[in-house]
Amino acid sequence: MVNTEWLEGSGIELDNGVTCDSGLRAIGHPEIFAVGDIARWASASRNVSLRLEHWTNAVDQARVVAHNIVHPDDCEDYDTTEYVWSDQYDWKIQIVGHTGSDHWTMVGDPAQDRFAVVYGESQGQAEGAVIVNWPRALVDARRSVASRAKADELIHRLRALLEPSSTAPAKAAAR
Numbered sequence: 001m002v003n004t005e006w007l008e009g010s011g012i013e014l015d016n017g018v019t020c021d022s023g024l025r026a027i028g029h030p031e032i033f034a035v036g037d038i039a040r041w042a043s044a045s046r047n048v049s050l051r052l053e054h055w056t057n058a059v060d061q062a063r064v065v066a067h068n069i070v071h072p073d074d075c076e077d078y079d080t081t082e083y084v085w086s087d088q089y090d091w092k093i094q095i096v097g098h099t100g101s102d103h104w105t106m107v108g109d110p111a112q113d114r115f116a117v118v119y120g121e122s123q124g125q126a127e128g129a130v131i132v133n134w135p136r137a138l139v140d141a142r143r144s145v146a147s148r149a150k151a152d153e154l155i156h157r158l159r160a161l162l163e164p165s166s167t168a169p170a171k172a173a174a175r
């Protein structure tokens with residue numbers, strides 16, 4: 001839950017966040033915008049209401065809101081392929097898109113401290129990925145999830161990175 005108690009009674013619509021349209025304008029108050037953890041916006045591409053708690057999301061939303069304030073007659077929708085990273089001890093964990101479904105495939109070996117988990121049914125869309133200590137895989141995963149490529153295609157590409165001929169860097173060199 002996000003902290004919106006201070007907005008209660010203000011007339012701004014709240015629903016575990018400030019309810020916004022696709023351009024991050026508060027519903028019913030086009031002169032008020034919300035950015036970051038507090039913003040619940042209508043995702044035009046996914047047709048759902050979303051609220052994200054990621055640094056990248058806050059920064060990306062701020063850019064769109066700045067544009068929409070300056071260009072009220074040419075407002076942009078905010079759309080995103082979710083991305084969050086976190087450093088946990090010596091692991092850099094990067095998460096793209098939606099994760100957590102029962103359909104997932106591991107690529108690489110956690111014992112080697114460098115691996116990826118791809119989410120999505122094999123013949124379906126790559127919904128998301130968790131990448132650990134593997135920057136090169138992140139590039140492919142972000143591109144695949146954003147372009148709605150098949151999960152199988154992404155898995156194949158990541159496996160190819162593990163082939164000796166791909167000269168994939170070892171963990172220490174990859175950071």
Ligand SMILES: Cc1cc2nc3c(=O)[nH]c(=O)nc-3n(C[C@H](O)[C@H](O)[C@H](O)COP(=O)(O)OP(=O)(O)OC[C@H]3O[C@@H](n4cnc5c(N)ncnc54)[C@H](O)[C@@H]3O)c2cc1C
Binds near residue numbers: 055
């Ligand atoms: C413990 C923790 C770990 C996290 N780790 C990660 C991570 O690894 N990666 C990642 O991407 N994200 C992480 N996040 C999430 C990330 O911090 C947030 O998504 C991001 O900070 C959101 O930015 P924001 O500007 O929306 O809100 P905030 O950064 O929370 O800024 C809101 C500001 O408003 C101020 N404020 C609140 N109420 C009032 C008021 N009534 N009047 C005036 N000022 C007020 C607050 O003091 C604060 O300074 C983490 C969050 C937490 C709590």
